[in-house]
Amino acid sequence: MMPVPMVGRGDALEELRNAWEQAQLLGRCVPAVITGLPGTGKSRLTAAAVQAMTPEVVLSGSARLHSPAPYDWLAAVLAGRGPRPELPVPPQALAWLAQDPDVPRERYTPDALLRLAVTTVRALAGGRPSVLMVEDLHALDPASLSLIAELAGAPLPAVLLVTSRPPDEAVNPRLTVRTLERLAGVPGAVRRHLAALSAGEVGQIMQHLYGSSTLAAAAWQHTGGNPYRLTELLAMAGTEQALAQLVHPPAGPAVPVPVPAARRPAALTAPEQAALTAREREVLGCLAEGMSNKHIATALGISVRTVTVHVSNLLRKTGASSRTEAALWAVQRPAG
Template identity: 40%
Template structure:
């Protein structure tokens, strides 16, 4: 597959190239922040390829997020690099490169000094580049090294990427950003026009960009993965087609090992919406649940001591929605709106979780939610009938004599009104409720 060009990020790329031109005896620092999937690593790769003159050495390292160990960055950056001629005691070098036979016989301060000396020796006279990926996941020893390197005169460009850090990493990030030698850029989601640029490059058309932007939230990772999955199917599949299994598992795998009440709340929120799930956790049904669908509830306001009234109540009888919501926020599944109401970070995140709910649990949740049948306009009924017949948006547009953009808007409204996470669910809902001929 032809690689997709990097969309947007022109200003950020120019800032990195500008910092490279300023490298001398003192390092220049570029800090790139943004949530997972916005394209930080892609931007770094594009910048490294564009640096002129070419760096004499690039040292790139990152954290092992699942099992961080001391000096993960150094071990990663020096992987495959011969260390026999590097300065420092052999035992210290063995520790810094995480050799299995390493013996720790040195103080943290001495190890830090050796790590700095090793980095300087590898860089030589430069100019070189140090890349620190995922600073938020680095171990304390690596964080101390990054902070020390940033303060040490080096003929290098230091590029750091990070998501939202914890307290310790946050202090290092603040220290990096507090010098006149630092350029800091925060990468947000792609705009609808930038999504359209990607679609035009991949499919030769900008059609459907607004709907694709809505589904992906402008996240560069999700966008490129969908393009890769449906390159031969055409751009409409990026809006209509169910998520491929390998993409859906990237979402659902985050719930593996979580508390049962957290998983149940995620399922309820995916099927019903965040506010309705809060009402359901409180044991509210019927009209209360319907009201919850349109009025945001503050997390923590929904609790009950009667497990018999809630399909989601754990064995203890109390649904701690604060704990469930905030855990899902920390997993990157939910976000809290300005009013404190939970919502899914991306529509496709909701899709993946809703599609993973087993039929018995799905039926129980929908039955418990209750409430009257949603009001559908005449045109929405027509579009729903087309969806139930298995038509694509283009086929529905042709059949009804309306634009594909209008059909896309109606489909989005139908998914919301029927509580469906996908076109398949909406079609099943239409069959159950008599909206098919």
């Protein structure tokens, strides 16, 4: 049986492998776009795909923490490469693309910068089998979206691996839709939307872990089929007997089933006693979806520092000793 994280994602993983083979065969950049809500496994799928592809070069970037700036994706790629290599791009233009401070901007037109950005990416890849990883397309700036669209189909043996939330959650919804349409229009492009797991897929996971799918329907209803919530629920339970108590609380007094010490959280405050503010509940929901402080800040339009304060308050109010325990506290409350 496939590893648990890939249950329900096997077809998508195979399609990504095929895109890689096609990119190497044809020598051109093949887009592969994975969309889905937080917690649906986009990162796990792309990580498994990159491992299966075994590229010589991986260029990975994402949006900035707060207000998007021109060429955020490329700036992140360059920042992650260590010492800046020699590239066939004017040093001043490269410094601008890298978002170095105090670089004059009026010297280059938008079209010229776009051509230089494409040249930079191609030079970094150097004609080698590559993966161009674009995380959170929905949060990128217009210049980065234009660059991503230009790279699709370029003469480069690479897969342009893109993750994104649905366009209606994007910083620039119209531009995001146009970019996704352009990517999808490239011959051989992969377009996958990850939804919640079905009850049957949750049953596969139960069978894999416990040799029984008796609790599949209850676990599916408890988590809404969200892969992240399901993973946290199973990690907290550890055993099938403990899971049964979590998804089917006893109606009357009962002797609790011991949870392995390594998985046992500290005594958590009951939901009705936590007295969370509306914003804290929003942050808690993001934690339960597996989001980092950076992603929570972007999603809620607040600073990372403010997110940190809210997380600290959540830990105090719920009695949790870590972000994971706070997320587990949220998971214990049935979805909906």
